[in-house]
Amino acid sequence: MIDLRSDTVTKPTAAMRRAMAEAEVGDDVLDGDPTVLALQERVAALLGKERALFVPTGTMGNACGLWVHGRHGTEAYAHHDSHIVNWEIAGLSGLRGLQPRMVQGAPVMTLDTLKAAVRAPSKHAPTASVVCVENTHNGAGGMVTPLAELRAITEFARGTLQLPVHLDGARLWNAHVATGTPLADFAACADTVMVSFSKGLGAPLGGCVAGSTAHIAEAFMARKRLGGGMRQSGIVAAAALHGLEHHLGRLHEDHANAKRLATIIADGVSDAQVVPPDTNIVMIDLPARLDADTVTARAKALGVLISAWNARRIRVVTHLDASPEQVEQAARMMVKALA
Ligand SMILES: *Cc1c(COP(=O)(O)O)cnc(C)c1O
Numbered sequence: 001m002i003d004l005r006s007d008t009v010t011k012p013t014a015a016m017r018r019a020m021a022e023a024e025v026g027d028d029v030l031d032g033d034p035t036v037l038a039l040q041e042r043v044a045a046l047l048g049k050e051r052a053l054f055v056p057t058g059t060m061g062n063a064c065g066l067w068v069h070g071r072h073g074t075e076a077y078a079h080h081d082s083h084i085v086n087w088e089i090a091g092l093s094g095l096r097g098l099q100p101r102m103v104q105g106a107p108v109m110t111l112d113t114l115k116a117a118v119r120a121p122s123k124h125a126p127t128a129s130v131v132c133v134e135n136t137h138n139g140a141g142g143m144v145t146p147l148a149e150l151r152a153i154t155e156f157a158r159g160t161l162q163l164p165v166h167l168d169g170a171r172l173w174n175a176h177v178a179t180g181t182p183l184a185d186f187a188a189c190a191d192t193v194m195v196s197f198s199k200g201l202g203a204p205l206g207g208c209v210a211g212s213t214a215h216i217a218e219a220f221m222a223r224k225r226l227g228g229g230m231r232q233s234g235i236v237a238a239a240a241l242h243g244l245e246h247h248l249g250r251l252h253e254d255h256a257n258a259k260r261l262a263t264i265i266a267d268g269v270s271d272a273q274v275v276p277p278d279t280n281i282v283m284i285d286l287p288a289r290l291d292a293d294t295v296t297a298r299a300k301a302l303g304v305l306i307s308a309w310n311a312r313r314i315r316v317v318t319h320l321d322a323s324p325e326q327v328e329q330a331a332r333m334m335v336k337a338l339a
Pocket of ligand 1: 056057058059060062083084134136137138168170171196198206207
């Protein structure tokens with residue numbers, strides 16, 4: 001089976017497992033785990049932030065960011081197709097009492113679509129406490145929001161709206177590699193940034209939330225409250241450090257594989273709409289004669305695992321554990337599945 005359901009399906013490499021086995025550890029809740037501290041410093045430096053905090057999941061990283069900025073009974077601006085809105089069990093409202101103010105329109109948030117979502121001031125209307133952006137954007141097929149657009153959003157948020165920005169950067173690594181934009185330039189557009197190690201970097205789990213010293217002190221308490229204080233977590237932080245060291249620089253291979261797969265399918269199936277990938281996620285809108293469950297079942301029978309994104313759309317993701325040859329083979333099988 002070639003598993004292209006997600007870039008989360010990767011297993012730790014032998015070298016990553018060695019790094020984990022050899023990690024120096026301590027009690028991170030008591031007085032700090034040396035490997036966790038090293039990871040947090042590395043991530044803070046990469047993102048140009050004062051501090052970073054290791055979290056077990058990207059979802060908890062987003063929850064910490066929302067905890068820091070959110071005020072109970074206010075709104076959070078978020079794209080209607082964002083991870084925070086669709087895939088985190090309504091944590092923003094369930095945990096922080098925030099109502100999502102959905103930004104509609106383009107496949108990712110833009111300055112214009114954010115502006116269009118702003119309510120006219122009224123003593124009867126909710127106020128907002130945070131703007132959430134996502135880069136790359138999962139639901140839009142790993143789409144990159146270029147630095148200029150992100151800066152325009154942030155200037156409007158901080159200036160006109162007087163609001164902080166939280167960046168869901170689970171795949172910010174991919175945006176960086178695809179564009180050459182320094183990670184710190186993207187991160188400067190946000191007050192808190194979540195990054196994930198368990199996607200393209202190939203670690204078994206984990207992420208960081210980064211920001212100012214004051215924001216991360218608050219995030220630390222939020223993490224504890226959410227049950228995310230971890231003891232000898234250097235075992236996992238070592239995997240993240242290994243991923244940063246050895247797998248960040250190879251993400252362009254995933255992007256090239258995704259482009260190749262998209263081309264083979266677009267050439268081979270005339271009536272499927274393949275969204276040209278910016279990074280490692282290929283979305284395919286199906287012709288009316290097919291539904292997603294049929295296509296995923298056919299692909300599985302041909303040895304390829306893919307996701308049904310919705311009834312009319314399938315998602316294919318390239319990653320560390322799928323070689324160029326396997327991705328080509330998968331693309332050829334998918335042409336058959338879509339025939
Ligand atoms: C995967 C993902 C998350 C959540 O990360 P987990 O570690 O799975 O909790 C958040 N945002 C985006 C855009 C993601 O793709």
